[in-house]
Amino acid sequence: MYLTQSLAVSAILFGIGVAGVLIRRNAIVIFMCIELMLNAVNLTFIALAQQLGREGQVIVFFVMAVAAAEAAVGLAIVLAVYRHKESVNLNDINLLRG
């Protein structure tokens, strides 16, 4: 049910997430676009789980757990960087640039 439509919606959401990661310079908004990409992939798994078995939903369960862990650690990193640089703009976080 709705397999091709869901795959198309998932592709569009993933493309929007990619564009967001590339366009924005605020580190937290970039994190949010990464979460959007993860959700697009979750939608793909659920759409295919209808045809290929409920293991797709189990995979989505694990993806959500890993996304939660990643969001927590990533935001802690953003906080630590903000404490040093007073900014979350990626243009200012360029210590590794030669």
Place this chain on the structure above:
Amino acid sequence: MITDFVYWSFAGLAIGSALLCVTRRSPVASALWLVMTLFSISGLFVIMEAQFIAAMQVLVYAGAIMVLFVFVIMLLNLGRERRTDRLGWIGSAVMFSVGALIVLQLWVVRGSGPSPELVLPAGTLARMAEQQGAVGMISGPLFRDYLVPFEITSVLLLAAVIGAIVLAKRRL
């Protein structure tokens, strides 16, 4: 027909909220539009016979992860962004075309699907949900075939909690 209307309204809402999330100037507005996107995707999950995952999406993603995002945005006291906080017109056009390129690459494989011998008969998941319950459908494989990944996930979450606390401390 009602299902079609519901499905396309949730899908349209998801795509519209995602576009708005990516383009807002204020980070709090972006976070709230992302919450709207997550709710719409949860609605799509319900239509596709994944009721437990839909509830988990609302509870975990929209209810915990996005609250964490809003906490951090409020903690850093970020205001609206300035002109230099995103690429200019040319850069934005290039990046949107990169996103469109990805969608195009995925559109090329639109005709393909899973091979017929792997596809379950239609309505299998709906029948499973009816017999075992929406939670039983997930918990069966989760606690039998995927028990080791389940336990490893708990270790991963512990590591993430410890890591987040250590990273955010002022003085170790």
